[in-house]
Amino acid sequence: GAGVSQSPSNKVTEKGKDVELRCDPISGHTALYWYRQSLGQGLEFLIYFQGNSAPDKSGLPSDRFSAERTGGSVSTLTIQRTQQEDSAVYLCASSLSGPRSGNTIYFGEGSWLTVV
């Protein structure tokens, strides 16, 4: 596609349920990021994938959060046993190569998660 595609765009879930958020990066982009944007907060780094290398999971806030990237393309962020504090916009981004390359990072429109 022309840009980073995320789904669903909006998700309302009950506390304790699991959710999956999907990201389809720009074709050919080897680097993929997940960020979280809470109301009144900046973007919080969650996880980074680069090609077939082991992901940088240093930003995941708890073991309820996990992500995978299949075939070096589509990525899924999974939140287990959701809590109200998980309510936020989850942004996926991709770039041609890693953050040290200087390539522009392109963000998707985000998945707005509300936990009730």
Next chain:
Amino acid sequence: QQQVKQSPQSLIVQKGGISIINCAYENTAFDYFPWYQQFPGKGPALLIAIRPDVSEKKEGRFTISFNKSAKQFSLHIMDSQPGDSATYFCAARGDTGNQFYFGTGTSLTVIP
């Protein structure tokens, strides 16, 4: 701990005026400073970026001023237009690691 501190939280400017948004950081290892513009319902988009070896970068109506000794950088929007109304985020990249550190954002409203 907020690695990049951004102010003001919100800003209202008359059309044609100058919008100024400020950011400060502590980590001297940061080596790349982008600004992102975000419209409602959209993801952030890169607006302009600067490296610490220059003090100013200008692209059209947008200018970044960078003060390495003070560890501060700012975005100036000249001749502000209603279409500039958006949320602006400053960010910084460390010389190691894979993440960008973002400020908390500034909501800019340009009044016609």
